[in-house]
Amino acid sequence: MLTIRNLKVQVDGKPILNGIDLDVQAGEVHAIMGPNGSGKSTLAQVLAGREQFAVTEGSVSYDGQDLLALAPEERARQGVFLGFQYPVEIPGVSNVYLLKAGLNALRVARGEPELDAIDFLEKVRATLAIMDMPESFLYRNVNEGFSGGEKKRNEVLQLALFEPRLAILDETDSGLDIDALKVVANAVNRLRAPDRAFVLVTHYQRLLDYITPDRVHVLAGGRIVKSGDRDLALELERRGYDWLKEEAA
Amino acid sequence: MSAAPDPRDWYRREFTGRAPRLAGAGIAWLAARRHDALEQFLRRGLPTRKDEDWKYTDVLPLASQRSAPARRAAIDPAALDAFVFDAWRLVFVDGRFAQDLSQLDGLPDGVRVASLAQTLRETPQALEGRLGRYVDGARHGFAALNLAFAEDGAVIDIAPGIELERPIQLLFVASGAAGADSIQHLRQVVALGAGARASLIESMVSLAPGAGLTTGVTEIELAAGAALDHYRVVQIGDDAARVDTAHVQQDRDSRYAAHAVTLGGRLVRHELDCALAGAGAECDFNGLYVMAGQSHIDTHTRFDHRVPHTTSRASAKGVLDDAARGVFSGRVVVHPDAQRSDAGQSVRHLLLSPRAEADSRPQLEIYADDVKCAHGAATGSLDPEQLFYLRSRGFDEPRARQLLVYAFAADMLARVPLAPLRERLAEQLTRRLLPDATREALTS
Numbered sequence: 001m002l003t004i005r006n007l008k009v010q011v012d013g014k015p016i017l018n019g020i021d022l023d024v025q026a027g028e029v030h031a032i033m034g035p036n037g038s039g040k041s042t043l044a045q046v047l048a049g050r051e052q053f054a055v056t057e058g059s060v061s062y063d064g065q066d067l068l069a070l071a072p073e074e075r076a077r078q079g080v081f082l083g084f085q086y087p088v089e090i091p092g093v094s095n096v097y098l099l100k101a102g103l104n105a106l107r108v109a110r111g112e113p114e115l116d117a118i119d120f121l122e123k124v125r126a127t128l129a130i131m132d133m134p135e136s137f138l139y140r141n142v143n144e145g146f147s148g149g150e151k152k153r154n155e156v157l158q159l160a161l162f163e164p165r166l167a168i169l170d171e172t173d174s175g176l177d178i179d180a181l182k183v184v185a186n187a188v189n190r191l192r193a194p195d196r197a198f199v200l201v202t203h204y205q206r207l208l209d210y211i212t213p214d215r216v217h218v219l220a221g222g223r224i225v226k227s228g229d230r231d232l233a234l235e236l237e238r239r240g241y242d243w244l245k246e247e248a249a
Numbered sequence: 250m251s252a253a254p255d256p257r258d259w260y261r262r263e264f265t266g267r268a269p270r271l272a273g274a275g276i277a278w279l280a281a282r283r284h285d286a287l288e289q290f291l292r293r294g295l296p297t298r299k300d301e302d303w304k305y306t307d308v309l310p311l312a313s314q315r316s317a318p319a320r321r322a323a324i325d326p327a328a329l330d331a332f333v334f335d336a337w338r339l340v341f342v343d344g345r346f347a348q349d350l351s352q353l354d355g356l357p358d359g360v361r362v363a364s365l366a367q368t369l370r371e372t373p374q375a376l377e378g379r380l381g382r383y384v385d386g387a388r389h390g391f392a393a394l395n396l397a398f399a400e401d402g403a404v405i406d407i408a409p410g411i412e413l414e415r416p417i418q419l420l421f422v423a424s425g426a427a428g429a430d431s432i433q434h435l436r437q438v439v440a441l442g443a444g445a446r447a448s449l450i451e452s453m454v455s456l457a458p459g460a461g462l463t464t465g466v467t468e469i470e471l472a473a474g475a476a477l478d479h480y481r482v483v484q485i486g487d488d489a490a491r492v493d494t495a496h497v498q499q500d501r502d503s504r505y506a507a508h509a510v511t512l513g514g515r516l517v518r519h520e521l522d523c524a525l526a527g528a529g530a531e532c533d534f535n536g537l538y539v540m541a542g543q544s545h546i547d548t549h550t551r552f553d554h555r556v557p558h559t560t561s562r563a564s565a566k567g568v569l570d571d572a573a574r575g576v577f578s579g580r581v582v583v584h585p586d587a588q589r590s591d592a593g594q595s596v597r598h599l600l601l602s603p604r605a606e607a608d609s610r611p612q613l614e615i616y617a618d619d620v621k622c623a624h625g626a627a628t629g630s631l632d633p634e635q636l637f638y639l640r641s642r643g644f645d646e647p648r649a650r651q652l653l654v655y656a657f658a659a660d661m662l663a664r665v666p667l668a669p670l671r672e673r674l675a676e677q678l679t680r681r682l683l684p685d686a687t688r689e690a691l692t693s
Contacts, residue, residue: 048641052633072640073649082641088634092656092663098642105643158642 001026001197002047002067002166007058009039009046009222016042018222019058024166029198031208031233034219035241040201041085043219044170047199048082049075062166076102077109079165083155083172085201090142095154098142099124099161106162127160130190132183148175156184160191167191168199173207185210205233218244257291259314264397267317272400273369278377286386286396295390302389305576305608306518306547311462311490315432317400321345322426324456329420332454332484334669336418337362339403343424344433344463346401350420359408362417365436368404376404379438383468383496383522391492391518395434395464402436402465405449409442409472416448416480416667421465423489425457437467441475441503448478448667455486460515465493471503473527480670481519483511484677487542490516501527508665510674511538511546512681520549525559525587536565537661539681540573547576554583554590554620563594566661568654568682569605579624580612587617594624599631599657655682 002024009017016039024030034040046053047060049072060067067075090098103123104114115123128135131153143151152172159167169188173181188198188211200207208216208230216232217224218241225244226232236244264287273279295312296303321342329340329350339362340350346364353362368376386393403419421435441447453463463485471477477497485491491514497505511517523532538546552561567575581592598607609626631653639649658678665671 048637050637071646072637073643073645076641076643084638084641088632088638090635090638090653090656092658092660093652098639101644102642105645109643162642 001063002199003061005059007043007046007060008056009042010054010056011042011052015056016053016222017046020219020222020224022217022224024197024199026165026197027192027194028214029192029200029211031200031202031213031216032219033202033205033216033233033236036203038219039222040203040219041170044082044085044168044199044201047168048072048080073105076164077106081159081162081164081167083152083159083167083169085170085172085174087143087151087155089144089146091144093142094138095140095142096124096138099138099158102158103161124161127157130160130187131157133157149177149180152176152184153180156187160187163191165195166197166199168201170201171203172200173202173204181207182210205237208233220244255294256312256314257294260394260397261287261291263316267398271398272366273373276369276373279369279373279380282381282385283397286381286393289386290390290393290397293390293393300389302549302578305574306516306545308516311492311516313430315430315462317398317433318343318427318431318461321347322424324350324422324424326350328456329422332420332422332452334416334418334450336416336450338418338420339364340420340422341401341435342422343427343431344400344435357411357413359411360413361404361406363404365402365404365438366400375406376438379440379468379470380436381468383498383524384466384494388494391464392466392494394432395436395466398432399434399436399466402438405437405439407441407445407447410444411442412446413448416450418450418452421451421453421463423455423457423459423461423463423485425455425459425486427459427461429460429488431459431461432464433461434464435466437465439467439469439477441471441477443472444474445472446476448480450480450482450667450670453481453483453485453491455484455489455513458486458488460488460490462490462492465491467493467495469495469497469505471497471499471505473500474502475500476504477506478666479505479507480665480667481507481509482670482674483509483514483517485514485517487513487544488515490514492518494520495522497521497523497532499523499525499527499530499532502529503527504530505532507532507534509534509536509548511536511540512677513540514544514546517544517546518549519547520551522551522553523561524553524555525561526555528556528558531560532562534563534565535661535664536563536577537567537658538565538575539568539658539678540575541570542573543571544573545576546574547578549578549580551580551582552592554581554587554592556584556586557588557590559587560591561593563596564661564664565596566658567598567607568601568658569598569607570601572602572604574606574608576608576610577626578610578612580614581622582614583617583620583622585616588619590617591621593622596626597657598628599654600628601630601654651683655679658682
C-alpha cells in the first residue's frame with residue numbers, strides 16, 4: 001500500500017530525513033519509534049502533505065501513485081489520515097462543522113452520497129460513544145480550550161469517523177492517562193481491517209501493550225536504523241535508544 | 250500637483266442660504282451654536298493628514314462642494330425588511346425623518362423617542378443644555394459642519410429605573426437618489442436615567458449606489474448604574490462615506506458596551522469617546538470590520554479614566570482584502586487621580602491581499618501609578634498550521650481559506666448579546682465570506 005524509497009527531507013534548509021525506506025502492506029500495523037529529534041514527526045507530516053517540509057530526494061508511492069505529487073486534501077480524499085501530535089485550535093469553527101464537512105468531502109471523493117444532518121448525527125453519536133466522549137464536544141470550537149488528552153481523543157474521533165485506508169498517528173498516545181490510552185487503543189483495534197494500514201509514531205512502547213504491531217522500526221538521525229517485530233519494542237523499553245545510536249554511528 | 254479644493258466659501262454661502270430654514274431656526278441658543286460651529290469650520294476647514302488624528306485617512310475626496318439632498322426619495326417599505334428588527338424604530342431616509350416608516354407603538358411611559366426636528370419644534374428647551382455639550386464644532390471640521398447644518402436625528406430619553414425589553418433601532422437609509430455630491434448631517438442625543446437599561450441599534454444602509462457623505466454625532470449620558478448596549482452596523486455602499494463621532498458621558502457604576510460591525514463603505518471614520526467620570530463605570534468596545542475593494546475604515550476610540558476604579562476594554566478585528574485599509578487608534582488616558590483603573594486593548598488585522606494595509610496605534614497616557622493596562626496588536630495572514638489541518642481533513646485550499654477567514658471574523662460575533670442581530674450578522678458574514686456554505690451547515 002505504501003512504499004517509501006530513499007526519502008530525504010529538509011526543514012528550513014536542515015536535513016531531517018536522510019534516506020528512509022519503508023514498506024507497509026494493507027492490513028498491517030507499523031510502529032515507528034525513536035528518540036526525540038529523530039525525524040518521526042517530520043516523516044508523519046510529509047506523508048500528509050505538509051508543504052513547509054522540502055523533499056529533496058526519494059519517492060513515496062501509495063496504492064501505486066506518486067503520493068508526493070498530491071495536495072494534502074487530495075491525499076485525505078484518497079484515504080490518508082494524519083492524527084496530529086499537536087492538533088491546532090480553530091476558534092470560530094465548530095467541531096461538528098469540521099467533522100461533517102470533512103466526512104462529506106471524503107464521501108464525495110469515494111463516490112458515496114453526502115450524509116444529511118440526521119444521518120450524520122446518528123453516525124457521529126455512535127462514534128462518540130466508542131471514544132467515551134460527550135456530545136458537547138461537537139458544539140465546541142475545534143480544539144479550542146481542549147485539554148491535551150481531549151485534543152488527542154478528538155483526533156481519534158476523526159479517524160474513526162473518516163475511516164481512512166492509511167492512518168498515520170503521530171504520538172497520539174503522548175499526554176494520555178492510562179484510561180484514555182485504552183480508549184484510543186480500543187478504537188484503533190476496532191478499525192483494524194485487511195484493507196487498512198496503520199503507521200503509529202510513538203516515543204514509548206506503552207501504546208504497543210494495547211495495539212500489537214506487525215512491524216517495529218527505529219528511526220534515528222533521519223534513518224531507519226533497525227526493524228523487527230514487537231519484541232524490538234520491548235527491547236527498546238528495556239535498553240533505551242542509546243545502544244542503537246551507537247550501532248548506527 | 251493641483252491645490253486641494255477648499256470648500257469653505259461654498260459652505261459659508263450654503264449656510265447663509267439655508268440657516269433660516271434649518272430645523273429649530275428661530276431658537277436663539279441653537280442659532281448661536283450653529284453660527285459658532287460654522288465659524289469654527291471656516292477657521293479650520295476639514296482635517297488634513299498633517300493633523301495627527303487624521304494621519305492615515307485622506308479626506309480630500311470628501312472636500313468637494315456638497316449640498317443636502319433637496320428631499321427624501323420615496324422608497325418601498327419592503328426594501329427595509331432585511332434591515333429592521335423587532336424594535337421601536339425611527340427611520341431616516343436621505344437624512345430626513347420618515348414618520349411613515351417608523352414604529353413607536355407601545356413605548357412605555359417614561360421613555361421618549363422622537364426625531365430631533367420634532368423635538369426642536371415641540372420641546373426645544375429639553376435640548377438646550379445637551380445639544381453640542383460634548384461634541385461641538387471644536388472637535389473637527391466634520392463635527393463643525395454637523396452642528397452648523399444638522400437637520401434631523403434622534404432624541405432618546407429613558408427615565409430612571411426603566412428596563413426596556415425591546416431594543417430601539419435607528420435606521421439610516423440612503424436611497425441612492427441623493428447624488429454623489431450630497432451631504433447629510435444627523436445628530437443623536439441620548440440619556441439614560443439612574444439604573445435604566447436599554448439596547449440601541451444604529452443601522453446605516455444603502456439601498457442603491459450613491460457616493461454621498463453622511464456625518465453623525467451622538468451624545469450619550471448614562472446616569473449612575475445605567476446600562477446601554479449600543480450596536481452599530483454599517484452596510485453602506487462601496488462609494489459612500491460616513492464620519493461619525495460619539496461621546497458617552499458615564500456616571501458611577503454605569504456600563505456602556507459598543508458593538509460596531511462595518512461591512513462596507515468607501516470611507517468610514519468612527520470615533521468613540523467614553524468619559525468614565527464616576528467610580529465603577531465600565532466601557533467595552535467590540536469592533537469588527539470586513540472590507541474589500543478600495544474601502545477605508547478608521548476607528549478611533551478614546552477612553553478617559555477620570556476617577557478611580559474605572560474599567561475600559563477595546564477589542565477589534567479587521568479583515569482586509571484587495572486594496573482595503575484599516576486603521577485602529579485606541580487611546581486610553583488615565584488621569585492622575587484615577588487609581589485602580591483597568592484598561593485593556595486588543596487589535597487584530599487579517600490581510601488577505603498584498604495590497605491591503607492595516608495600522609494599529611495603541612496610545613496609552615497613564616498619569617496614575619496603581620493601574621492595570623494591557624494592550625496587544627497583531628497583523629498577519631492566515632495561520633499555515635490551521636490551513637494544513639483543514640486541508641489534511643479534505644477541505645480544498647480555497648475552501649479552507651474561506652473557512653478560516655470566516656472563523657476569524659465570526660469569533661467576534663460571539664460577543665454580541667442581542668441574538669436576532671447576532672444571527673443576522675452571522676448570515677451576512679457567511680454570505681460574504683463563505684459563499685459555498687449555508688449557515689445551517691455551520692451550526693448544525
